[in-house]
Amino acid sequence: xxxxxxxxxxxxxxxxxxxxxxxxxxxxxxxxxxxxxxxxxxxxxxxxxxxxxxxxxxxxxxxxxxxxxxxxxxxxxxxxxxxxxxxxxxxxxxxxxxxxxxxxxxxxxxxxxxxxxxxxxxxxxxxxxxxxxxxxxxxxxxxxxxxxxxxxxxxxxxxxxxxxxxxxxxxxxxxxxxxxxxxxxxxxxxxxxxxxxxxxxxxxxxxxxxxxxxxxxxxxxxxxxxxxxxxxxxxxxxxxxxxxxxxxxxxxxxxxxxxxxxxxxxxxxxxxxxxxxxxxxxxxxxxxxxxxxxxxxxxxxxxxxxxxxxxxxxxxxxxxxxxxxxxxxxxxxxxxxxxxxxxxxxxxxxxxxxxxxxxxxxxxxxxxxxxxxxxxxxxxxxxxxxxxxxxxxxxxxxxxxxxxxxxxxxxxxxxxxxxxxxxxxxxxxxxxxxxxxxxxxxxxxxxxxxxxxxxxxxxxxxxxxxxxxxxxxxxxxxxxxxxxxxxxxxxxxxxxxxxxxxxxxxxxxxxxxxxxxxxxxxxxx
Amino acid sequence: xxxxxxxxxxxxxxxxxxxxxxxxxxxxxxxxxxxxxxxxxxxxxxxxxxxxxxxxxxxxxxxxxxxxxxxxxxxxxxxxxxxxxxxxxxxxxxxxxxxxxxxxxxxxxxxxxxxxxxxxxxxxxxxxxxxxxxxxxxxxxxxxxxxxxxxxxxxxxxxxxxxxxxxxxxxxxxxxxxxxxxxxxxxxxxxxxxxxxxxxxxxxxxxxxxxxxxxxxxxxxxxxxxxxxxxxxxxxxxxxxxxxxxxxxxxxxxxxxxxxxxxxxxxxxxxxxxxxxxxxxxxxxxxxxxxxxxxxxxxxxxxxxxxxxxxx
Numbered sequence: 001x002x003x004x005x006x007x008x009x010x011x012x013x014x015x016x017x018x019x020x021x022x023x024x025x026x027x028x029x030x031x032x033x034x035x036x037x038x039x040x041x042x043x044x045x046x047x048x049x050x051x052x053x054x055x056x057x058x059x060x061x062x063x064x065x066x067x068x069x070x071x072x073x074x075x076x077x078x079x080x081x082x083x084x085x086x087x088x089x090x091x092x093x094x095x096x097x098x099x100x101x102x103x104x105x106x107x108x109x110x111x112x113x114x115x116x117x118x119x120x121x122x123x124x125x126x127x128x129x130x131x132x133x134x135x136x137x138x139x140x141x142x143x144x145x146x147x148x149x150x151x152x153x154x155x156x157x158x159x160x161x162x163x164x165x166x167x168x169x170x171x172x173x174x175x176x177x178x179x180x181x182x183x184x185x186x187x188x189x190x191x192x193x194x195x196x197x198x199x200x201x202x203x204x205x206x207x208x209x210x211x212x213x214x215x216x217x218x219x220x221x222x223x224x225x226x227x228x229x230x231x232x233x234x235x236x237x238x239x240x241x242x243x244x245x246x247x248x249x250x251x252x253x254x255x256x257x258x259x260x261x262x263x264x265x266x267x268x269x270x271x272x273x274x275x276x277x278x279x280x281x282x283x284x285x286x287x288x289x290x291x292x293x294x295x296x297x298x299x300x301x302x303x304x305x306x307x308x309x310x311x312x313x314x315x316x317x318x319x320x321x322x323x324x325x326x327x328x329x330x331x332x333x334x335x336x337x338x339x340x341x342x343x344x345x346x347x348x349x350x351x352x353x354x355x356x357x358x359x360x361x362x363x364x365x366x367x368x369x370x371x372x373x374x375x376x377x378x379x380x381x382x383x384x385x386x387x388x389x390x391x392x393x394x395x396x397x398x399x400x401x402x403x404x405x406x407x408x409x410x411x412x413x414x415x416x417x418x419x420x421x422x423x424x425x426x427x428x429x430x431x432x433x434x435x436x437x438x439x440x441x442x443x444x445x446x447x448x449x450x451x452x453x454x455x456x457x458x459x460x461x462x463x464x465x466x467x468x469x470x471x472x473x474x475x476x477x478x479x480x481x482x483x484x485x486x487x488x489x490x491x492x493x494x495x496x497x498x499x500x501x502x503x504x505x506x507x508x509x510x511x512x513x514x515x516x517x518x519x520x521x522x523x524x525x
Numbered sequence: 526x527x528x529x530x531x532x533x534x535x536x537x538x539x540x541x542x543x544x545x546x547x548x549x550x551x552x553x554x555x556x557x558x559x560x561x562x563x564x565x566x567x568x569x570x571x572x573x574x575x576x577x578x579x580x581x582x583x584x585x586x587x588x589x590x591x592x593x594x595x596x597x598x599x600x601x602x603x604x605x606x607x608x609x610x611x612x613x614x615x616x617x618x619x620x621x622x623x624x625x626x627x628x629x630x631x632x633x634x635x636x637x638x639x640x641x642x643x644x645x646x647x648x649x650x651x652x653x654x655x656x657x658x659x660x661x662x663x664x665x666x667x668x669x670x671x672x673x674x675x676x677x678x679x680x681x682x683x684x685x686x687x688x689x690x691x692x693x694x695x696x697x698x699x700x701x702x703x704x705x706x707x708x709x710x711x712x713x714x715x716x717x718x719x720x721x722x723x724x725x726x727x728x729x730x731x732x733x734x735x736x737x738x739x740x741x742x743x744x745x746x747x748x749x750x751x752x753x754x755x756x757x758x759x760x761x762x763x764x765x766x767x768x769x770x771x772x773x774x775x776x777x778x779x780x781x782x783x784x785x786x787x788x789x790x791x792x793x794x795x796x797x798x799x800x801x802x803x804x805x806x807x808x809x810x811x812x813x814x815x816x817x818x819x820x821x822x823x824x825x826x827x828x829x830x831x832x833x834x835x836x837x
Contacts, residue, residue: 039609047565124566124574184611205694205788236692236786240676245691248684406559406801
């Protein structure tokens, strides 16, 4: 009995100490399998998600999007205030922040970085900061941004990757004469205030990041972040190989798990199959111009589009394409987007109604049309094949054209496509970006569809100046009602980000905007 | 010196070939629908962005001017900068091409090691069970898709048995060879099948030739006959086939590199074509063309050594 007690006591002490040892020793080097490599690590001049979703581990913005993507949190600025008129932002900078090379971050760096981000000659994200008139620093810890007009989105815009703070002096010391040339040199070995810094980069193979010893943030345990000593991105384009490497323990995380394999990996007791909420929406974009080239376009008839919408069984597509992981859309924007409205799936499947609408349309006997899908993308092909069968029931003959991305973008921009599969994720925690591309016609002709609603255009312009959040939400609700009822899309489903992680990984998450956040990730040493 | 003039002749032939390739690749890559700006900026680009990027990339200039810039860059050894990766093309080629060359060389070596002894055995056992089994096995190797063989090898020898890494490239030469073994074996399957079949028929043809029968009648040992008379003569057509197959191997590397996550030139080429990264596609095509031409030249030289009539 005594022996048992001593053994039990020893075991309890050992267990206790090992648990605390685990808690103390957060760290390790994590290898994360990505489907493709980053291209250009400049916050302002990059063009692609493969950069955006990683950049935030190297650079910080003044304000950060929250984990659920709906609110804003302090980052390099500890507090901020938008004045009542909505045309001036005052931000208080965090004290003692240093860049990864050890130089202190100054107001000069902030003024320069924001001015560079807002310059219309730089990159494709500057429109998010179009309201910025002048950035100044009244004292060594305050930043004042004066705006050309009241802008309700400015605070969210200051949490977007392109407004990340970079070291002015180090950037300007780079070889080259233009901003682009200097950026190309700087991005080879970027310096930021982020949790990690780039150690080495073998293009197409591995990118090695190491802990930034000067990082400013503290973790939940009161210890400095990041917990990881290092973070390696390994590029493994083939889905099956990426999963195999994760299962064999070579890597500890893998992104973009095909939906077909989610259930299998959920059942794997060595893995955590995560489905992080995202702002990703999938739909079919319809060209609604009356003529495409010299052809009459039946898709311009609103009744036809409504018939097509009712003829699509979204639940079936969610099952076939996403293996039940997705959910049918309740608006053109995802439920994770601020000011999303709508509670029921759009155009619930109703074949009889679809047939009736077709009979009322200008094309009661049906017609032939086509859809562009991305060659090699199984999800888009499966969707298009399902649509082909569903629309055959209302007399529409659908031709599937598989093309590569550049060809598709070319036809899309030229407005010569009939339909295309579309997907979207937000870059900013606000409804304005998706609305400006989807519904507000002056941006890109409402997804290059040729659709236009004067009421939507007017409401959108008003929403961009409306400082009252309630009124603004009403404006967006009305825009969504109009677009969802008569817009140029077949809304399909929203999907989460499927990421599989080894059970040894803790604290990693991806926010709805897509940013991969590694600063709180750790592995038990 | 017939050999020297042969080499010189072949080197001179390389010049028009390369000029032809220069023109073809420049035109072909631009005939693809879509342009680098569409590929880079994707769906969100505004018209003003597209115009600005086109101007920055020099794509708003006439094709003739663009061709002039391209030719000038080739002759100065500077192949331009990658549009999407923003680094010099020569740097990318220097990083990625050696990986594909090592992969191809290992695949070729493995294919030879598998094919040559078995071809001999099959030829000498002609019509018997061993012959049928060897031919059947290689036929399966030839008809299985590369990505499928690759995944099977990865699963069995990588994930299950742990003998080889599950994809990747590793650090240092020893690790590179270790990482590239399975992809090289995958690539070697189809090549070894082709070589085996060709060499087997060639050996059968030579074994029945009168000069071999004569040598046998003279009482020369079978081993000497095999090495000096049979192998040397049978190899002539196989060497030609082998040389030509190197180009195919480089093509096959594209799929293999994707399945095995090998950061080689094949993957770079595919990514660059999708990205309409004109400078990389052009530069890499020229580099590959030179590589294939040099391989052909070496093949010819080896053939000339085997059969001096080739050099005449």
